[in-house]
Amino acid sequence: MELFEQTIHQLRGLLDQGRISAVELTRDVMARMDAVEGRITAYITETRDEALAQAVRADKIIAAGNGSALTGIPLAIKDVLCTKGVRTTCGSKILESFVPPYDATVISRIKAEGAVLLGKVSMDEFAMGSSNETCPYCVPRNPWNTAHICGGSSGGSAAAVAAGEAVASLGSDTGGSVRQPASHCGVVGLKPTYGRVSRFGLLAFASSLDQVGPLTRDVRDSALMLNAIAGYDPRDSTSIHQTVPDYTLALQDGLQGLKIGIPGEYFASGLTPEVEEAVNNGIKLLTEAGAEAVEVSLPHTEYGVAAYYIIAPAEASSNLARYDGVKYGYRDMDAESLAEMYMNSRSQGFGPEVKRRILIGTYALSSGYYDAYYKKASQVRTLIMADYRQAFEKCDLLVSPVTPAPAWELGARMDDPLSMYLSDALTICTNLAGLPGISVPCGFSPGGLPIGFQIQAPHFQEERLFRAAYNLEQRAGIVGRRPEIV
Amino acid sequence: MRISHDEISKTAALARLAMSDDDVSNMASQLDRILGYIAKLNELDTTGVKPANHAIDIHNALREDEVQPSLKQAEALANAPRQNGEAFVVPKIVG
Numbered sequence: 014m015e016l017f018e019q020t021i022h023q024l025r026g027l028l029d030q031g032r033i034s035a036v037e038l039t040r041d042v043m044a045r046m047d048a049v050e051g052r053i054t055a056y057i058t059e060t061r062d063e064a065l066a067q068a069v070r071a072d073k074i075i076a077a078g079n080g081s082a083l084t085g086i087p088l089a090i091k092d093v094l095c096t097k098g099v100r101t102t103c104g105s106k107i108l109e110s111f112v113p114p115y116d117a118t119v120i121s122r123i124k125a126e127g128a129v130l131l132g133k134v135s136m137d138e139f140a141m142g143s144s145n146e147t148c149p150y151c152v153p154r155n156p157w158n159t160a161h162i163c164g165g166s167s168g169g170s171a172a173a174v175a176a177g178e179a180v181a182s183l184g185s186d187t188g189g190s191v192r193q194p195a196s197h198c199g200v201v202g203l204k205p206t207y208g209r210v211s212r213f214g215l216l217a218f219a220s221s222l223d224q225v226g227p228l229t230r231d232v233r234d235s236a237l238m239l240n241a242i243a244g245y246d247p248r249d250s251t252s253i254h255q256t257v258p259d260y261t262l263a264l265q266d267g268l269q270g271l272k273i274g275i276p277g278e279y280f281a282s283g284l285t286p287e288v289e290e291a292v293n294n295g296i297k298l299l300t301e302a303g304a305e306a307v308e309v310s311l312p313h314t315e316y317g318v319a320a321y322y323i324i325a326p327a328e329a330s331s332n333l334a335r336y337d338g339v340k341y342g343y344r345d346m347d348a349e350s351l352a353e354m355y356m357n358s359r360s361q362g363f364g365p366e367v368k369r370r371i372l373i374g375t376y377a378l379s380s381g382y383y384d385a386y387y388k389k390a391s392q393v394r395t396l397i398m399a400d401y402r403q404a405f406e407k408c409d410l411l412v413s414p415v416t417p418a419p420a421w422e423l424g425a426r427m428d429d430p431l432s433m434y435l436s437d438a439l440t441i442c443t444n445l446a447g448l449p450g451i452s453v454p455c456g457f458s459p460g461g462l463p464i465g466f467q468i469q470a471p472h473f474q475e476e477r478l479f480r481a482a483y484n485l486e487q488r489a490g491i492v493g494r495r496p497e498i499v
Numbered sequence: 500m501r502i503s504h505d506e507i508s509k510t511a512a513l514a515r516l517a518m519s520d521d522d523v524s525n526m527a528s529q530l531d532r533i534l535g536y537i538a539k540l541n542e543l544d545t546t547g548v549k550p551a552n553h554a555i556d557i558h559n560a561l562r563e564d565e566v567q568p569s570l571k572q573a574e575a576l577a578n579a580p581r582q583n584g585e586a587f588v589v590p591k592i593v594g
Binding site for chain 2: 110111112114115206207208221222247250251253313315316318319320322323330334337338339340341342343344346348349350351352353354355356357359360363368369371372373375376379386388389390391392393394395396398430431434444445446447448472
């Protein structure tokens with residue numbers, strides 16, 4: 014297997030044994046970028062010089078015997094995370110020239126481990142989208158079939174990892190934005206519990222839902238990445254004081270005694286036959302490994318999309334009020350009054366989907382509509398959280414598809430925002446309830462597109478996710494399968 | 500649920516977004532469909548249900564009020580579209 018195709022833990026062995034250097038590894042991944050980036054277009058900004066300098070430093074750390082899990086590992090970062098001195102666009106023209114003066118906490122943490130940062134990868138504008146097509150810089154292609162979407166909003170992350178243009182990536186998940194592209198690109202995507210990972214330096218979309226999570230080639234890598242980024246951060250008042258275990262230890266356990274809940278609502282309607290078959294096969298593999306399957310009900314699942322598309326735009330309309338052309342970001346320099354400057358800067362800087370969501374959010378929060386929309390949606394959020402509490406009295410984990418169908422063709426849903434929103438129906442409730450969730454590859458469609466398997470757990474039970482996901486991965490028979498990019 | 504062109508224009512003004520007549524009518528038909536779908540929430544009787552604004556219970560995340568290292572003035576100003584070395588500069592507000 015080529016270097017650029019290997020996992021963090023495989024490369025760790027090679028680096029620590031001195032069989033390869035971090036510089037060689039970094040050059041190998043860059044050569045891969047040269048070979049396929051023209052067809053994949055995952056990167057908004059490449060930082061090759063900085064990456065090579067980081068690789069040189071990583072080699073010194075390793076030579077001194079001080080290497081840790083990510084030392085010398087080339088990673089791609091979703092352009093939603095602030096990187097000191099490196100342009101951070103959030104996939105928007107309004108931040109085309111924004112260069113953050115500080116690192117997000119997760120970036121500080123992986124830098125402290127000696128990780129190599131190859132650059133900033135594409136995303137839907139302000140993480141609002143399910144196909145990465147709202148990015149004005151580049152629309153990444155699905156490495157398994159470049160006529161298809163890679164998913165979103167962390168599409169650049171998923172495409173880069175699947176295509177061998179980075180060993181792993183950090184993305185963000187507000188309504189499925191790590192798990193859905195991971196599912197479409199055949200990689201592992203983790204959305205940690207709300208509060209498990211610091212949001213400091215993560216450009217805000219919907220603050221009560223946003224969470225940073227890794228996209229990786231396998232489950233062990235996902236556990237290694239979470240080890241590196243999890244933990245309390247005094248700079249994020251919603252991060253939680255709670256011990257961070259070594260998540261890789263969870264991979265040693267079998268599934269004896271584990272109860273997996275199958276929520277009927279996730280299988281109710283609209284699944285394509287290939288998704289249904291692959292996920293049912295995944296459930297069979299888990300039960301063969303010792304898990305006990307039980308049927309459970311999450312009766313308010315069907316209201317998730319409706320509640321989310323009030324709550325997330327409401328929070329976004331407030332968060333995005335900061336883009337006014339004053340302190341950073343795009344300004345219409347010709348505006349003659351302050352009001353005109355605000356209006357023109359925002360109108361010229363934001364793309365159509367972002368404007369649509371700001372309008373929905375502003376409308377839902379405006380005088381006379383607040384109770385009918387925002388309050389109602391927040392009450393439904395309570396009901397959705399109660400569903401989960403009741404389900405987790407009967408089971409340890411919930412298993413389901415990630416998406417109703419494999420990746421669709423580029424352009425197919427761009428004219429129909431509602432159909433795009435509905436494609437998130439199976440990932441959104443996880444965020445509304447603040448739960449951890451993972452997407453792990455479980456099969457392929459007859460057309461060769463990857464299909465993901467979703468597992469959700471109670472708050473702070475990421476170890477259970479890893480335990481089940483690892484057992485599934487080991488039995489699904491697709492480990493090490495990589496796309497042929499044509 | 501129908502949203503009027505006038506409501507769209509008013510909402511856009513609140514959000515400081517300029518919209519042409521074409522934008523407004525395009526947005527009206529999209530928002531009609533989206534809000535029509537969202538009206539599904541009204542199928543549920545939520546009388547007496549407490550709204551949830553957070554998924555995790557966090558109360559009073561307090562810390563000591565201590566001076567910590569922060570951005571230097573030049574760093575804070577570096578991304579401004581217009582600044583004078585000491586402050587952000589914007590078009591004149593008062594006459």
